[in-house]
Amino acid sequence: MNDSDANYLDAILTHIYVPYAQIKHRPNEGQLTKTRHQHTMLTRVIENDHAECIQVVLENIFNGTIYPTIVDHVCSTGRTALWYACRKGDLDLVRQLIEYGHAHIAKCGVLIVAAQNGHTNIVEYLLSKGCDPNRRAKNYNETSLHAASRRNHLAIVNLLLKHGADPNILDYKKRTALEYAIHKRHIEIAKVLIYHQGGNFDKNQFGFTPLMAAANFNKTPIVKILLDILPRQQALEELTLLACKYTIDGYASRRDQAYCYFEKFLSKSQNEDIFDIKTAQVQYEQCFVPLLYHELWEEIKRDTKEYDLLRNAGDIEIQINEHKYKTTRLIDQSEPVIPTALIFGSYNFQIDLLFSQSFPKLGLCDICLVNVDSQDDHQKFFAIIVHVEDFWPADIENVSIENSSDSNNTKNIIQVESQIVLYASKKCSDAVKQHSRKTGLHKISLIKLSNMTSSRRHISAIYNLHSLPEEKRRALLNPSSTDPYYHHEKLDNFQELVLNSFNPAQMRVINYAERMSSWNVTDRLHLVHGPPATSLNVGTGKSKTIAGIVIRLLPKLSEGKKILLCAPSNNACDELLKRILNELDSKYETG
Secondary structure: OOHHHHHHHHHHHOOOOEOOOEEEEEOOOOEEEEEOOOOOHHHHHHHOOOHHHHHHHHHHHHOOOEOHHHHHOOOOOOOOHHHHHHHHOOHHHHHHHHHOOOOOOOOOOHHHHHHHOOOHHHHHHHHHOOOOOOOOOOOOOOOHHHHHHHOOOHHHHHHHHHOOOOOOOOOOOOOOHHHHHHHOOOHHHHHHHHHHHOOOOOOOOOOOOHHHHHHHOOOHHHHHHHHHHOOHHHHHHHHHHHHHHHHHHOOHHHHHHHHHHHHHHHOOOOOOOOOOHHHHHHHHHHHHHHHHHHHHHHHHHHHHHOOOOOOOOOOEEEEEEEEEEEEOOOOOOOOOOOEEEEEEEEEEEEEEOOOOOOOOOOOOOEEEEEEEEOOOOEEEEEEEEEEEEEEOOOOHHHOOOOOOOOOOOOOOEEEEEEEEEEEEEHHHHHHHHHHHHHHOOOEEEEEEEEEOHHHHHHHHHHHHHHHOOHHHHHHHHOOOOOOHHHOOOOOOOOOOOOOOOOOHHHHHHHHHHHHHHHOOOOOOOOOOOOOOOOOOOOOOOHHHHHHHHHHHHHHHOOOOOOOOOOOOOHHHHHHHHHHHHHHOOHHHHOO
């Protein structure tokens, strides 16, 4: 059927009375029922956009030749003639169906399809006729505001909000209209919705606020809008929570991204007179201290999974000497008192004087798993090493070192006695005592999991910021782009050297360090950064790069000059020295 058939159609319709649905007899039920066609005559001509045929059908509906109920008949597609007219964007046709055909505006999501297709004039007309802006589609549970926001129809979003559309309604994906605007980077629509809600937002099913979602998708313009409207403390807390979520989930890159937004927001005021150092200090503490604790706990959980925790023996056997009960020192008096204990013990560890191999050794701030075996149960407790004192052989200075390539050579291995103190729960201490009484053995086995030295120092550094002079605190908490400490020094006209076994990135760092030393560059700090090594990742070779720097600088040291190498723990120092010795030429290995 097309427009050329309009006259023929008109001639037929004037002589017959056309129903809009067939009558079908159901033998099993003995009753007559209506069956829906995929299309009625009216929906067919509207969908095919046959203008003259549409008018012929409408005239015959209005004069009674065709059942008038055909206007609201729901086809097998679940749609009415008004729905197709709204999708088409024909305002005159929509008016005829509503004003003369008395079409129901509350059927089949007519406002939603008009909003989705960007027909602003039809949306405005439907709203003026009393169409509910919060009516939801059956299948998707979405509103017109969802559809307009998702399709980036700004004028329609404004119209819907003006007529009472609720921006907090969730669709079948549990998303609001603002979430669609954020996800699809519809900045102007996001701005309208944000200012309309005035910063009063609910969290979605994943526990994300709009600010957290915008930061999650790295939608910087929308993040800036939210940071402008949200209360300062609320914004900082939400960014902190986002970083905590990433820490727990193990997304290091996204966690750093959340850090970046946090720091930019905290220091966005460049006016020296406005910036409040004390407030910034408190906010830094509130953000980074919980994050450091989260990181430490996730590291403990990750390391714990790498061990068979049900085995009977641990890595290190400790001789227990004494127990002392303690109680935690509470920061908040409303918190319950936690009974704890100090467990004093000792053990022996081995040291290879050639550093060709390493042996298990406990260090200060090591986090350990205490295994307590009994006939009925296998109990496990966490404990922290809070004191270590090593007793080296008195004649250690006179011990001769024998070079050997034999890995089974034990002449260079010495025994060292170490006394330690474990900080654990009282329940752990009681279990150890009970085990000792039953077995007559005052011994426990430990598995070394992680070390909290770095976390402890990070936390102490944050709390100790207040002890720095004001100008240094300001430089750290509110850095300026003009600050030379944050600029990369350019050292030109220097020949790039290449060392075997080092990749280009490592060689750039080594050459840069050599230039700094040779040219006596200013005493600024320079950072070499890269992801840490894990059980699944061998790291980027930071320790190897440090060894390369030492190799290049040693021959150039003048008499009396030394290189100071630092590491966060004794074990880390041993590991770093082993890396350096592996890279040095034989002439340096022999002194």
